[in-house]
Structure formats: structure tokens, C-alpha cells
Amino acid sequence: AQSVTQLDSQVPVFEEAPVELRCNYSSSVSVYLFWYVQYPNQGLQLLLKYLSGSTLVKGINGFEAEFNKSQTSFHLRKPSVHISDTAEYFCAVRIRQETSGSRLTFGEGTQLTVNP
């Protein structure tokens, strides 16, 4: 079974500072990787995904993440954050297979708080 660990439960940063939210996963087979964002009192929105190919993936709102197979990591980064980036961020993993049939496993989430 796969699992996801988000190493930081809370990350406070100042506006315009860079940020990295860390995510490590474990799986015995190839996986798809995702980052979702949840703004206060809203549902989950997909930020970006890694399926195959280039290990650096770019998402919405200026976020990017890098898949590192040897370190089993998929850290999320943004070079300069805004107040509006304050939200909960979830890393997720799914086993790669031909059909859509496998569990999507989430980490515990990281609360990013951007202060002025």
C-alpha cells in the first residue's frame, strides 16, 4: 500500500518570500503524484500533477513541484508567495495503472499562512 508524509503541518512565511512544502511518499510500484489546495471553507482544487515525463511540473498560481524518484519526494515550491496563497495544501499519490481504479491517498496536509 502507498503512503504519503507531509513533513510540515504548518508553514508561516512573509509575503513575497519563497516557500517549499515538503512531501515524501512510499510505494512499491510506480505512482501518479498530485498537489491539491483547499482555501478556507472550500473544496479541494488540483494545483498540479506528475504523471510521467519531465520531473519538473508547473501548476496554477505560480506553483511548481519536482518529482525525485530516488528520494521519493514531490516537494511543492513557489518563488514568491502572496497573501492569497494562504490555504491548506495536500499531497496525494495514486498507483499508476491502466484504469482509474485505485485509491488516492492523501497526506495530512500543510497549512500555509502568508503574513504581510
Added chain:
Amino acid sequence: GAGVSQSPSNKVTEKGKDVELRCDPISGHTALYWYRQSLGQGLEFLIYFQGNSAPDKSGLPSDRFSAERTGGSVSTLTIQRTQQEDSAVYLCASVGRTEAFFGQGTRLTVV
């Protein structure tokens, strides 16, 4: 519609009553998940459907919880004899080829 629709958006119920939560997935998506998110917590997997069958229902917390899906589309999550610890946001996700699209959730409050 274009997205995942969940109803009701909010539900307040008395302890001991049964509740039914509904999810309308994206048309054509064969896979569907239910998750639970308690206050300040991550996402707890409940059950996964592929078509009308549920190959993975290992996350259902007790036999008070059940779910079904009919016609490969709408799914309902039923909680019988609700308890206060059932209070949470229940999220449904409709799964395409690779990624999951989430509804806005049903906020369940058991009083």
C-alpha cells in the same frame, strides 16, 4: 453539470437519526471516492467505487456507514444512527483518467 455536485451542502441532524448524502459525479467518470475531513484534520478515505461496485470499502469506520452507486453515476453515502463523532465534511471525488475532481462537500453536524 460540468463539475461534481454534492447535496445537501449543509446538514444538521440529531444524534441517532439516519442521514443520506448524495454525490453527482462528472459524466463519463467511472471511478468515485468518498472521503471524510474532520475539523483541522486531513482527508480520511472511506470508500471507492469502480462503476457500481466497491472494490475498496476498507475505510468505512463502522457498520453504521454504507454507500451505494447506481447506474455508474450517482452515489449515496448513508450514515445510520448518527453519533457526534460523525460530524465532519464529507467529500466526494469523481475520477477521470488520472486525476480526481472534488465536490464542495457536505458539512454534517450531529447535535
